[in-house]
Amino acid sequence: MIVAGIGCRKGVSREQVMAAVESALEPYGLSPDSLSGLATARLKASEQAIIEAGNALRLPVFLVDGPALQLVSLRGLTRSTASLSAAGTPSVSETAALAAAGQKSRLLGPRSVHGPVTCAIAVNGEEP
Template identity: 90%
Template sequence: MIVAGIGCRKGVSLQEVLAAVESALEPYDLSPDSLSGLATAKLKAGEQAIIEAGNKLRLPVFLVDGPALQLVSLRGLTRSAASLSAAGTPSVSETAALAAAGQKSRLLGPRSVHGSVTCAIAVNGEEP
């Protein structure tokens, strides 16, 4: 399982989310077709661009609740004061990806930043 975790400011566009996902996948020679899903914090459920990106890519969007984000927060690679303040986690994109990818998940690297959107890629087990 490969999951792209998404964090963003309010009101981002579909194009920004899609560009962030593609940008985050590029260093690992992965394409959106290799993804099993997108993930974000449950508090981002109202961000239509994330839901639309899942629809466009034909992927489920996992909405991860606060306790699940907290369980994996020590495995994240980035510490953002803004994310800690807004979501109570060091990085929404990293922790959402880790939580959605499963118990044995790991990040391929730190989140990437694309304008107002962050994206992190997590894999479960030995993938890829």
């Protein structure tokens, strides 16, 4: 399972989310076709661009609750004061990806920042 975790500012576009996902996958030689889903914090459920990107990519969008984000927060690689303040987690994109990918998931690397969107890639199982 490979999950792209998304964090963003309010009002981003579907195109910005999709560009962030593609850019985050590129260093690992992956394409959107290799993804099992997108993930974000439940508090981002009103960000229509994330849902629209999932639909465009034909992927489910996992909305992760705060307690699940907290459970994996120590496994994240990035510490953002903005994310801590807004979501109570060091990185929405990293913790959402880890939580959605499963109990034994790991990040391929730290989140990447693409303008107003962050994206982190988590895998569960063998190296892709």
